[in-house]
Amino acid sequence: MEKQNAVIVKNLVKTYAHVEALKEISLNVKKGELFGVIGPDGAGKTSLFRIMSSLLLPDSGEVNVLGIDVTRDYASIRKKMGYMPGRFSLYLDLSIEENINLFASIYDTTLEENYDNIRYIYSQIEPFRKRRAGALSGGMKQKLALCCALVHSPEILFLDEPTTGVDAVSRSEFWEILQMLKKRGMTILVSTPYMDEASLCDRVALMQDGRILSVDTPAKITDAYAYSLLAIKTNEKYNMLSSLRMLEQATLVYPFGENIHVVSDKGKLTSEELIKYLSAQGMENWEIVEVAPDIEDCFIALMNQHVAA
């Protein structure tokens, strides 16, 4: 049986003064899904999350969360959702325990009443419960903010860039917590600028400049890559980039980790032709390496298609 939608967003538009932050955004998220919204700074993620969480009104469009029209009935949806804003919403002068109790009191509940719901996360910071939030590491603040968002036992979580600026270990611990919450049936929407987090989601929306470029499972997005991708390993990155950018058959050339990626229309540039070109250019000490496109390659190609359109 087809899973029910937890979130339905239709033709959402949001404008600030002269900035069109959201340009007719539409998407559906299923109950129990871990759904990622991935995009660079300014893509419109925060605007979208604030509107879905009933904290901001759109200019036009529809937002339905758990069967509730959030633009009309924000009081009902707030009881059922947890929201973690991009910049932590913690009270830095209050202790861990006081922060959680404060958030609990807003929903007329207590930490004790909901202890079981947040035990897995809270137990990791409980030894420091008397410590001021301002004196916590980024990773601990992130766990505390998640406890605050979960303390009233919501059915759905909106997490806006929860891992931005947090160290790699804390990031990976945080994703483990999200997987655990998903297993318990929670619907989770999470935004992130980190492409490597895409593979941890059931489905992702790639977002740029107020638009969604693609929505699918990470595997289907990479399977749909419509170009030919060659990667070159070299110590002479700068010269290599300049040289490749003059190659007519290359649609896109960009540094990617240790390599340089060369994108061309299918059948337009073979590795033999690339070898010939680089040899003719007098380039030395490089090799072509086999790579499969990842989400970031797909994103770059989609952005380029959009700019070219």
Ligand SMILES: Nc1ncnc2c1ncn2[C@@H]1O[C@H](COP(=O)(O)OP(=O)(O)OP(=O)(O)O)[C@@H](O)[C@H]1O
């Ligand atoms: N209150 C505001 N007034 C004017 N422009 C705004 C306001 N809030 C956001 N914007 C602009 O709207 C666009 C989308 O911003 P938004 O914060 O939604 O994107 P984002 O993907 O969350 O990026 P970031 O990670 O930088 O917050 C950006 O161009 C931003 O500068």
